[in-house]
Amino acid sequence: MDAKIVIVGCGISGISAAHQLIKSGFQNVRILESTSRSGGRIKTGRLGDKVVEIGANWIHGPSEGNPVFRLARQYGLLDPEALTPENQAIDCGGTPVWVPNFFSSSGRRLTLEEYMPAQEMFDKVLNESSEFASKGGEPTASVGDFLRSEIQKQAAEEWKDVDAKTRSLRLGMINNMLKQQCCINGTHSMDEVGLGAYGLYKTLPGLDCTFPRGYEVLIKNLMSELPSGIVSYNRPVRCVHWNNTERGEKPVMVECDDGEKFSADHVIVTVPLGYLKKHLSALFCPPLPLHKQHSIQRLGFGTNNKIYVEFDSPWWDDGCEVIVLVWDDEDEIVDQVPDLQRSWLKKLFGFTVLKPTERYGHVLCGWIAGHESEYMETLSEQEVTHCVTQLVRRFTGNPALTPRRVLRSQWFHNPWTCGSYSFPGKLCSAQDLENMMEPLPSKGSQAQPLQVLFAGEATHHCYYSTVHGAVLTGWREADRLISHYSSSSPSVPKSN
Numbered sequence: 001m002d003a004k005i006v007i008v009g010c011g012i013s014g015i016s017a018a019h020q021l022i023k024s025g026f027q028n029v030r031i032l033e034s035t036s037r038s039g040g041r042i043k044t045g046r047l048g049d050k051v052v053e054i055g056a057n058w059i060h061g062p063s064e065g066n067p068v069f070r071l072a073r074q075y076g077l078l079d080p081e082a083l084t085p086e087n088q089a090i091d092c093g094g095t096p097v098w099v100p101n102f103f104s105s106s107g108r109r110l111t112l113e114e115y116m117p118a119q120e121m122f123d124k125v126l127n128e129s130s131e132f133a134s135k136g137g138e139p140t141a142s143v144g145d146f147l148r149s150e151i152q153k154q155a156a157e158e159w160k161d162v163d164a165k166t167r168s169l170r171l172g173m174i175n176n177m178l179k180q181q182c183c184i185n186g187t188h189s190m191d192e193v194g195l196g197a198y199g200l201y202k203t204l205p206g207l208d209c210t211f212p213r214g215y216e217v218l219i220k221n222l223m224s225e226l227p228s229g230i231v232s233y234n235r236p237v238r239c240v241h242w243n244n245t246e247r248g249e250k251p252v253m254v255e256c257d258d259g260e261k262f263s264a265d266h267v268i269v270t271v272p273l274g275y276l277k278k279h280l281s282a283l284f285c286p287p288l289p290l291h292k293q294h295s296i297q298r299l300g301f302g303t304n305n306k307i308y309v310e311f312d313s314p315w316w317d318d319g320c321e322v323i324v325l326v327w328d329d330e331d332e333i334v335d336q337v338p339d340l341q342r343s344w345l346k347k348l349f350g351f352t353v354l355k356p357t358e359r360y361g362h363v364l365c366g367w368i369a370g371h372e373s374e375y376m377e378t379l380s381e382q383e384v385t386h387c388v389t390q391l392v393r394r395f396t397g398n399p400a401l402t403p404r405r406v407l408r409s410q411w412f413h414n415p416w417t418c419g420s421y422s423f424p425g426k427l428c429s430a431q432d433l434e435n436m437m438e439p440l441p442s443k444g445s446q447a448q449p450l451q452v453l454f455a456g457e458a459t460h461h462c463y464y465s466t467v468h469g470a471v472l473t474g475w476r477e478a479d480r481l482i483s484h485y486s487s488s489s490p491s492v493p494k495s496n
């Protein structure tokens with residue numbers, strides 16, 4: 001088919017769209033990518049000789065219904081355990097149960113028994129937070145507001161006989177769970193996550209798994225099946241001009257930063273929501289309809305960063321999968337630090353332990369979200385190493401602990417991403433996600449249909465913030481064009 005299609009962005013959603021279009025016989029597909037590489041937020045790096053993920057980490061819910069799982073299986077990229085029916089059947093509601101080690105800021109190891117009362121209370125209230133979406137209520141409240149008021153109420157009742165020290169320790173634990181949620185949701189604070197839309201996110205069965213040779217191998221496999229030369233790298237798109245009505249001209253013209261212009265029948269825009277928010281006024285001419293602009297503003301996009309730390313030997317238990325750091329001097333329920341410069345690292349909730357040890361040695365991945373993690377990005381690697389060293393020494397009580405290597409991600413200052421991933425902001429509803437994926441011109445217009453289409457993780461109605469969500473949106477927009485041409489085949493446009 002000759003329709004000319006330009007895809008903006010060569011992340012997994014753009015690649016998936018191109019795949020589907022080319023498989024269906026479209027021959028005139030081009031991807032414009034701002035950077036020198038494919039993969040976007042799928043990015044594998046190295047810590048010494050160890051393969052580590054700078055961006056996406058896991059296949060969330062690796063089972064038959066997950067397209068990333070099916071692709072990874074097809075290309076032979078997974079460890080045998082990930083492929084077992086038992087692994088695929090595990091349903092933990094998106095929260096894998098990891099073997100924890102707990103440390104407090106006074107250098108004391110905490111026990112699971114000490115931790116459980118706070119964990120149980122938090123899990124119960126968090127589950128209740130998810131119920132508002134199906135009831136269509138509470139658009140103005142935030143998950144943070146709800147969690148805080150419910151926990152304060154329940155703690156006053158259930159912990160009334162608990163001594164002050166234990167109570168303050170439990171509040172520190174609750175705060176740790178909030179900081180953990182900030183990482184999961186990619187937000188600065190749970191006060192920014194809309195209560196009414198929180199439950200829109202859906203999980204798939206399957207115990208989260210990783211790519212032993214790195215997530216980017218999936219990108220390499222997919223790219224090897226696309227025609228060579230389909231991607232123009234280092235080609236940032238400055239503006240998508242649409243609704244061109246001049247006779248004999250294509251309806252869309254994509255203008256790059258270097259001034260080069262590409263005319264097209266259709267453009268699929270896959271830039272991250274963070275980029276879209278920042279460049280909204282310049283990226284489209286004419287501007288997007290107001291309802292779409294408002295939805296882009298209402299949806300949230302925040303930062304979740306990683307700090308990898310390698311040690312010569314483990315200071316955690318054999319079998320430990322997550323190290324939880326609890327500040328024992330926090331009497332308020334808060335998930336933000338008061339003084340960024342002095343205490344940004346208090347936002348780091350802990351570390352996941354890279355497994356198996358034979359592959360990774362003694363490498364931890366620290367998780368930190370929000371403005372604190374954006375501030376971390378501005379520090380030198382030596383400063384980050386110094387702060388992390390002080391932190392682990394304090395929590396273990398071992399003044400000799402010294403990391404061998406440190407590597408951190410910097411997603412906020414990446415000009416093509418401007419953060420990590422999307423979440424439903426306050427005032428957000430399912431309609432905003434519908435608006436995000438709506439192609440232009442809007443329904444009812446007399447102009448040529450499907451000029452500008454939208455894909456990317458932030459346009460999936462229930463798998464936003466994930467790789468599988470991004471894949472499905474690429475396929476969705478390709479299918480939209482495929483069915484358009486299969487139902488209107490006599491008027492297939494000819495290339496210029």
Ligand code: 6YU
Nearest residue numbers: 009011012013034040041056057058237456457466467470
């Ligand atoms: C997942 C995971 N994961 C950690 C971290 C990050 C993300 N995700 P892309 O950005 O890839 O592509 C767009 C391209 O456009 C890009 O190449 C740009 O350079 C280009 N571009 C931009 N501007 C341009 C211009 N002007 N012109 C031309 N080109 C331009 N997902 O499944 N498992 O473990 C994680 C994680 C640190 C940063 C993740 C994870 C998110 C995915 O990485 C992401 O969704 C996709 O890669 C996006 O692909 P794309 O094509 O859309 O964009 C309860 C509940 C709560 C709900 N949340 C649940 C949490 C689930 C998320 N978990 C994430 C966790 C981690 C650790």
